[in-house]
Amino acid sequence: MMQRIGVEGSLTNISEALRAKGYDVVELNGGSNVQNCDCCVITGLDSNIMGMQDVQTRGSVIEATGLSADEVIKQIESKTRH
Numbered sequence: 001m002m003q004r005i006g007v008e009g010s011l012t013n014i015s016e017a018l019r020a021k022g023y024d025v026v027e028l029n030g031g032s033n034v035q036n037c038d039c040c041v042i043t044g045l046d047s048n049i050m051g052m053q054d055v056q057t058r059g060s061v062i063e064a065t066g067l068s069a070d071e072v073i074k075q076i077e078s079k080t081r082h
Contacts, residue, residue, distance in 0.1 A: 003080055006037035008064075014041055017069035018076075039076050 004024040007015045018025045026037065034040055037059050044063040060079040064072050 003038040003076075004036055005076060006034050006040040006059075008042045010043060011041060011064055014064060014069045014072050017073060021073060023076075038080050041072055041076070 002022065002024045004026060005018055006026050006028045007018065009027050009029065015025045015027070028034055028040060028042070039060045039062065041062045041064050044065050060076075062072060062075050062079070067075075
């Protein structure tokens with residue numbers, strides 16, 4: 001089963017690398033499509049600005065700031081391995 005990974009729109013290099021590895025990549029757009037993702041990759045630029053958190057996914061969330069696409073993929077593989 002192909003894993004679905006939600007990726008913030010500005011992280012195109014990570015989206016492309018994940019697609020090349022065979023992942024089903026969806027763009028995160030305000031959280032509306034995050035519920036069916038096995039993992040989400042975000043920049044963290046706007047994460048929890050107001051000090052509030054609403055959990056919208058049971059999958060892992062990876063904050064990609066400062067990480068290469070390969071490093072993000074390694075984290076996804078370690079978090080989604082069954």
